[in-house]
Amino acid sequence: MICRDDCKIIFLASAASVHSHKWVGLLSSSAYKIYWISTHENNVGKISSNVNYLEFTKGGAVFRFFQALCALYRLSAAGKVIIHVHYIGYYALLAYLRPARRLVLTAWGSDVLINSRSFLKRVFLKLALARALLVTYDGGNMKKRLLDLGCSSNKLLPIRFGVDTRKFCKKAHAEDFGVIKLISLRNHERIYDIETLLKAVKLLYVRGFHIKLSLYGTGYDSSRLNNIKNNLGLESVVNFYGRYEYNELPSILKGNDIYISTSLSDSGLSSSTAEAMACGLAVVITDVGENSMWVKDGVSGKLFVPSNANSCAEAIQFFIENSASRIECGRVAKNLMRHSNDMRIEAAKMKNAYEGVFAHA
Template identity: 35%
Template sequence: MKICFLAGANSIHSYRWIKFFADKGYEVHWISLVPNIFGNIKGVEFYRFREFPAKPLDILFNAIPVRKLIRKINPDILHAHYAGVNGVLGALSGFHPFVLTAWGSDILIVSKNRLVKLFIKFALKKADLITCDAEHMKEAMIELGADSSKIKIVYFGVDIRKFSPGLRDEKLIEKLKIQNCPAIISLRNFDPIYNLETLIKSIPLVLKEVPEAKFIIAGRGPEEEKLKNFAKNLKVLESIRFVGWISNEELPAYLRTVDIYVSTSLSDAGIASSTTEAMACGLPVVITNTGENDKWIDDGENGFLVGAKNPRALAEKMVVLLRNRILREKFGAEARETVMEKNDYYREMEKMEKIYQNLI
């Protein structure tokens, strides 16, 4: 089977999806408008097209050359990830069978723009099959005109072999200067949608009860300096470690070394990959009750759910966990069981493999 992907080469989600099929021995071609941050992948032919400052220009100037390349490759399956530019380019290629995977913000947020909404409706209409990772995403796409019979739920999945409980990394503890300190980690990027301001607002409240607590805030994005200044103004900067972007290879060590994972996102499609990776490592999680998070976290059983933009509630739940090792261990064990049962990367990709085979 020959598969051609239209997907951003700066996303770990694209990389993991594509690498699975390359590792299975399929002929894989990867088209992207952004640079490949992962380097060469054995069995993958990579093509880069120019990215323009405005999304309509991406479509205008790339539609014909991308169409020509797809025709030349002549794959058995064309699969676009993200219903925006990639989805539209896939739809405009006229190639079939055409699979489209919606990621979340493309449907829930970006499609609120009138022009973008027209583009996305066009891509959804042209797709032979659509995947997403949440029922409310499915409903949103049906409202945009997608055929419900063409939509399948396929999770991005977490590699439960790689992300698993283990010993703390002593070198990392020393590097982060968190010896004898409980540590909380956040892995969402510095964008408004992830609402890291709420996390930083909660820190003084946590420190009042657990003064030695440390916060590992990883990620990148446009609000980085603003958030650092906010932390400085709240006089909590010394309790925070801004560590930048953590590679997927380094991430398991970080998750095994900390005590709690938090996410303050205002919107999620399905459950965030970083949340499931933390759960797979046996970490207790405190996350916002948004999207379908309540289908993965049974509040008080395998984690805590809190309302968005509620720093006091967030702090209270973190303090409860910081003071109760047995509860942390219980939540962590239950969380890993949840992920193993419902969100195994290999099982989800094998599900996708069967979907491809049925389309040919």
């Protein structure tokens, strides 16, 4: 029997990430003492009172890292401790410098799918994975890469990021009848290929469809994408809204008809896609990664060929011309998220996994 009074879970994760807030928040309801160390400023929202949050954002990068490392040593000095790293990069280095018997790593996607292409990062990933007692992942493509990096299969546990189906439960309902409202939430970086979406919207506009596209998110590519919008003559069709407050997202999604993701790479189902599906939107997404496992073409959404504007336009046009299919696909997607991708179910799996990790001598 584990004495929970003597057990701590120390999260090392960026407080600037919504993903970190969602997971630490859900797991904070466990019986263990929860600590969270971040060297990134919390600009997302309030942190649960059950979490002992330590933020180190003053001074230079090396000073912040040293402060966080000292705090990690201090907190992990006594009792049974799990150090749980979200994203196997910067924070994994922090954990690596504090050797611990109970190290849990959660891969997010780009940390293993993209960073492993760099020789030095690949070497570090192998070292971190070798030290970990448990490694969680979301998506079969990540599992394959983790195995390629030398991670033992008996360390691997699939835990989906999931979606908060209680928060994202509003039925999608666009109020501007006669105009089909499209929305994208992916950031403005080349990997998300927003340029293809703009070209697809141009094709639909030329075909005479009454559409509006709302582009949320930010990134280094925003200026270039805005120029592309203007060059395509889409000033009256496309609006850039930038960063959004996460708590406002259910209402934002509710006011749209079709969600689109042009991402060139996804590990598992992206959070924004899952949230749109949970709200009952029809989704049009690239046929990459495990997207086809979640979106059955014409049943729970539409898939299209990556970087192919015509393929994207055809998929969107299908939903514009078939309102009954649009509504039915949204209904199927909503039920799928509720029954197969609820983050509370996934959090319960993680809590059970902690029991096994704490039992490790």
